[in-house]
Amino acid sequence: MAQGRVLVVAATHGNERNAPWLLEQWRQRPQQLASAGVDLALEIGNPEALAANRRYIDRDLNRSFAPDLLQDPARTELEVQRARQLLAQFGPEGHQPCSVAIDLHSTTSAMGNSLVVYGRRPPDLALAAGVQARLGLPVYLHEADAVQTGFLVERWPTGLVIEVGPVPQGLVSASICRQTQLALEACLAVLAEARAGQLRLPEALCVHRHCGSVDLPRHGDGTPAAALHPQRQHRDWRPLADGDPLFWCADGTVTRFAPGAMTQPSGANPAARWPVFINEAAYGEKGIAFSLCVRERWPCEPGWIDALAAL
Amino acid sequence: MAQGRVLVVAATHGNERNAPWLLEQWRQRPQQLASAGVDLALEIGNPEALAANRRYIDRDLNRSFAPDLLQDPARTELEVQRARQLLAQFGPEGHQPCSVAIDLHSTTSAMGNSLVVYGRRPPDLALAAGVQARLGLPVYLHEADAVQTGFLVERWPTGLVIEVGPVPQGLVSASICRQTQLALEACLAVLAEARAGQLRLPEALCVHRHCGSVDLPRHGDGTPAAALHPQRQHRDWRPLADGDPLFWCADGTVTRFAPGAMTQPSGANPAARWPVFINEAAYGEKGIAFSLCVRERWPCEPGWIDALAAL
Numbered sequence: 131m132a133q134g135r136v137l138v139v140a141a142t143h144g145n146e147r148n149a150p151w152l153l154e155q156w157r158q159r160p161q162q163l164a165s166a167g168v169d170l171a172l173e174i175g176n177p178e179a180l181a182a183n184r185r186y187i188d189r190d191l192n193r194s195f196a197p198d199l200l201q202d203p204a205r206t207e208l209e210v211q212r213a214r215q216l217l218a219q220f221g222p223e224g225h226q227p228c229s230v231a232i233d234l235h236s237t238t239s240a241m242g243n244s245l246v247v248y249g250r251r252p253p254d255l256a257l258a259a260g261v262q263a264r265l266g267l268p269v270y271l272h273e274a275d276a277v278q279t280g281f282l283v284e285r286w287p288t289g290l291v292i293e294v295g296p297v298p299q300g301l302v303s304a305s306i307c308r309q310t311q312l313a314l315e316a317c318l319a320v321l322a323e324a325r326a327g328q329l330r331l332p333e334a335l336c337v338h339r340h341c342g343s344v345d346l347p348r349h350g351d352g353t354p355a356a357a358l359h360p361q362r363q364h365r366d367w368r369p370l371a372d373g374d375p376l377f378w379c380a381d382g383t384v385t386r387f388a389p390g391a392m393t394q395p396s397g398a399n400p401a402a403r404w405p406v407f408i409n410e411a412a413y414g415e416k417g418i419a420f421s422l423c424v425r426e427r428w429p430c431e432p433g434w435i436d437a438l439a440a441l
Numbered sequence: 442m443a444q445g446r447v448l449v450v451a452a453t454h455g456n457e458r459n460a461p462w463l464l465e466q467w468r469q470r471p472q473q474l475a476s477a478g479v480d481l482a483l484e485i486g487n488p489e490a491l492a493a494n495r496r497y498i499d500r501d502l503n504r505s506f507a508p509d510l511l512q513d514p515a516r517t518e519l520e521v522q523r524a525r526q527l528l529a530q531f532g533p534e535g536h537q538p539c540s541v542a543i544d545l546h547s548t549t550s551a552m553g554n555s556l557v558v559y560g561r562r563p564p565d566l567a568l569a570a571g572v573q574a575r576l577g578l579p580v581y582l583h584e585a586d587a588v589q590t591g592f593l594v595e596r597w598p599t600g601l602v603i604e605v606g607p608v609p610q611g612l613v614s615a616s617i618c619r620q621t622q623l624a625l626e627a628c629l630a631v632l633a634e635a636r637a638g639q640l641r642l643p644e645a646l647c648v649h650r651h652c653g654s655v656d657l658p659r660h661g662d663g664t665p666a667a668a669l670h671p672q673r674q675h676r677d678w679r680p681l682a683d684g685d686p687l688f689w690c691a692d693g694t695v696t697r698f699a700p701g702a703m704t705q706p707s708g709a710n711p712a713a714r715w716p717v718f719i720n721e722a723a724y725g726e727k728g729i730a731f732s733l734c735v736r737e738r739w740p741c742e743p744g745w746i747d748a749l750a751a752l
Contacts, residue, residue, distance in 0.1 A: 151665065151668065152691060154664065155690075155691035155692075156691075159691075159692060162691055162692055184495075238609040238611075238612055296609070297609075298549040298607070298608075298609035298610055298722050299609055299610050299611060299722065300549075300610060300722035300723070300725070301549055301720060301722040301725075302665065302668045302669070303668065303669070303671075303674060303720070304668040304669060304670060304671045304674070304689045305671045305674065307668060307691065308671075311691075353465065354462065354613065357462065357613045357614065357615040357618060358613075358614070358615060359615060360614075360615040360616045360619075363614060363615070363616065378615045379466075380463060380466035380467075380470075380473055380618070380622075381466075381470060381473055409612060409614070411609050411610065411611035411612040412611070414611070414612075
């Protein structure tokens with residue numbers, strides 16, 4: 131593996147158009163991106179979906195990197211083939227090997243400028259802690275959810291998602307672009323510092339750890355019986371109190387929050403009160419009105435920096 | 442024509458999901474919609490596009506009602522066929538004839554709760570003035586734009602669009618639903634008053650009259666060279682001053698407003714300073730970053746009420 135090349139992916143989802151627009155600007159004028167001396171590979175994740183202005187063609191590319199799926203020759207969906215192709219070209223053992231993957235996303239949820247980390251790999255935690263120390267970004271830590279697997283960055287030795295919102299699908303917003311670039315530049319600066327032996331981490335990393343997801347109430351035929359309550363809209367990262375309104379029916383009926391009663395797979399945790407990805411347009415088909423997290427403070431470990439510096 | 446049946450259309454664009462969700466609620470519980478005694482036909486405009494969560498399948502249904510297009514047997518796109526079908530069923534001479542069409546839309550632009558009127562038909566102006574007097578909604582009056590024709594409501598004796606935003610495509614928002622219902626109920630109440638001989642209009646109707654549209658700066662290959670400037674985002678209905686920033690390049694370059702210099706078809710009007718449909722996601726493909734209006738005060742004419750009452 132070439133020491134240190136970083137894969138930057140835009141348009142893993144074809145209707146999230148801010149990052150691919152930015153990426154095109156950086157290709158034309160590389161000096162516009164402060165890369166901290168890091169060698170980059172800039173790549174469009176799903177060109178066909180981008181051209182069609184759709185999240186995906188056959189299936190969600192960012193749920194198509196599960197090893198079982200990649201190794202099954204019977205799976206020939208466009209996105210499974212594209213996942214194999216990305217790994218063959220930019221994977222750790224690829225033609226242009228990359229050791230780090232940064233995947234640029236946007237969302238209709240009010241996630242602000244945020245990071246998504248998958249599991250607890252030490253270099254991921256070092257990267258997230260370094261960026262959080264610089265910019266104060268919230269971190270959503272996704273793990274242990276059997277219905278949501280196969281994320282792109284999991285197939286690289288380290289990597290995370292930069293997730294910025296709210297912005298409608300299909301739209302370029304200058305402020306979303308600015309935030310995306312700011313977070314990416316912070317990632318690259320932290321990585322460069324780690325390699326130079328100069329990275330210092332804060333005492334602790336604050337994570338919002340995924341516990342499960344909550345669906346809309348639905349009729350027997352699967353159609354939504356209610357909408358998200360207006361008091362929940364754009365309230366990502368703000369903890370729910372017992373009895374807070376969650377869903378609103380057109381007849382005025384309101385469903386309220388009861389901690390521990392409504393999430394899968396680990397909804398019994400009464401501390402799971404922090405909602406994220408509230409009313410993300412793409413998650414309707416996944417049966418997710420929002421996900422619920424516990425907020426935790428994880429002391430930064432010295433080994434994290436070493437793990438990142440080695441990549 | 443049956444006296445007075447009103448056609449209410451939702452999902453003329455399949456990824457505008459608030460109105461079709463509401464319509465489904467009203468079908469299940471008609472008492473949830475205050476119809477003022479008006480006989481209604483509730484109809485999904487483009488069921489195929491709704492199922493696919495796309496604006497359209499072959500072409501924009503709300504640009505498919507131009508008489509030339511409808512009468513051309515060589516035009517067999519799904520949306521042209523659907524337009525013919527809607528007219529055959531609900532048109533003024535249809536099987537279930539309707540005299541009024543209300544077309545429910547949503548937008549990624551911050552249009553708030555607003556009305557769109559096409560041309561200067563007296564009953565449309567009566568309806569808009571009556572709703573404006575009740576709710577204060579702004580009115581966008583669209584006319585004389587050869588590149589934007591074939592709107593649904595133009596094929597009914599009277600009709601207008603209720604346009605509510607901002608909301609991402611593909612998403613149901615409770616507050617967007619509430620506003621949509623409020624505007625529709627106001628339309629029906631005004632219509633019922635007119636029929637009962639009880640409608641009183643204000644002295645004048647305030648309209649924002651369409652003068653033309655402004656596209657993003659583009660590279661030679663057609664890709665956008667700039668994004669909307671962040672100071673313009675969500676500033677619909679607020680007049681531009683000379684020199685206001687319009688577009689932002691990733692290198693920091695800013696394009697500024699020069700009145701009368703940039704719109705088509707009638708951009709020479711220096712009073713065209715009121716932007717609408719700013720950064721509507723669906724208008725990228727139409728080459729529209731925003732449209733520009735003049736703001737005018739039109740004294741209400743007594744004949745308007747009579748024209749509406751007759752329908």
